[in-house]
Amino acid sequence: MKRELVPEALWQRMEPLLPKRRRHRKGGRPFADDRAALRGILFVLKTGIAWEDLPAEVFGVSGITCWRRLNQWAKAGVFRKLQQKLLNELGMRGRIDWSRASFDSGSVRAQKGGPKRARIPPTEGRRAPSTISS
Numbered sequence: 001m002k003r004e005l006v007p008e009a010l011w012q013r014m015e016p017l018l019p020k021r022r023r024h025r026k027g028g029r030p031f032a033d034d035r036a037a038l039r040g041i042l043f044v045l046k047t048g049i050a051w052e053d054l055p056a057e058v059f060g061v062s063g064i065t066c067w068r069r070l071n072q073w074a075k076a077g078v079f080r081k082l083q084q085k086l087l088n089e090l091g092m093r094g095r096i097d098w099s100r101a102s103f104d105s106g107s108v109r110a111q112k113g114g115p116k117r118a119r120i121p122p123t124e125g126r127r128a129p130s131t132i133s134s
Contacts, residue, residue, distance in 0.1 A: 005038075005039045005042045005043060005046075006035055006038050006039050006042065011035055011038075013082065013085055013086070014038065014078070014082055015034070015035075017078045017081045017082055017085070018034055018073065018076075018078060019072065019073070019076045019078070032060070032061040032062075032065050032069075033060060033061065034069070036059055036060040036061040037061050037065060037066050037069040038069075039059055040054050040059040040061050040063065040065075040066035041066045041069065041070050043059065044063065044066060044067075050063070051063035051064060051066065051067045052064065054066060
């Protein structure tokens with residue numbers, strides 16, 4: 001049985017998090033479908049193929065478009081918000097085993113006001129005045 005890369009339940013959670021796009025002022029080509037772009041992104045990340053090798057005729061969107069959307073969505077914090085949303089849902093259902101959780105500086109903000117490093121005195125000599133007269 002073929003597995004859907006973007007199940008309906010995942011799409012319903014992710015779609016509200018996507019940034020809204022404005023229409024082109026001068027018309028132009030319509031934007032590619034966001035769900036098709038997500039499907040392409042997941043396929044590339046899962047299989048490891050190059051972005052330009054993604055078959056546009058299969059996914060309905062080019063690999064380069066998928067790459068651009070991945071960058072746009074990452075900058076907009078879509079994936080961070082989605083992860084937070086999914087973790088909150090799992091936490092509410094009691095489906096997270098916190099006994100195996102760990103935190104590091106990549107996921108927890110460091111507190112300000114810790115010990116400061118000692119100032120290292122310069123080891124280089126002073127620059128000599130220029131001997132060239134103007």
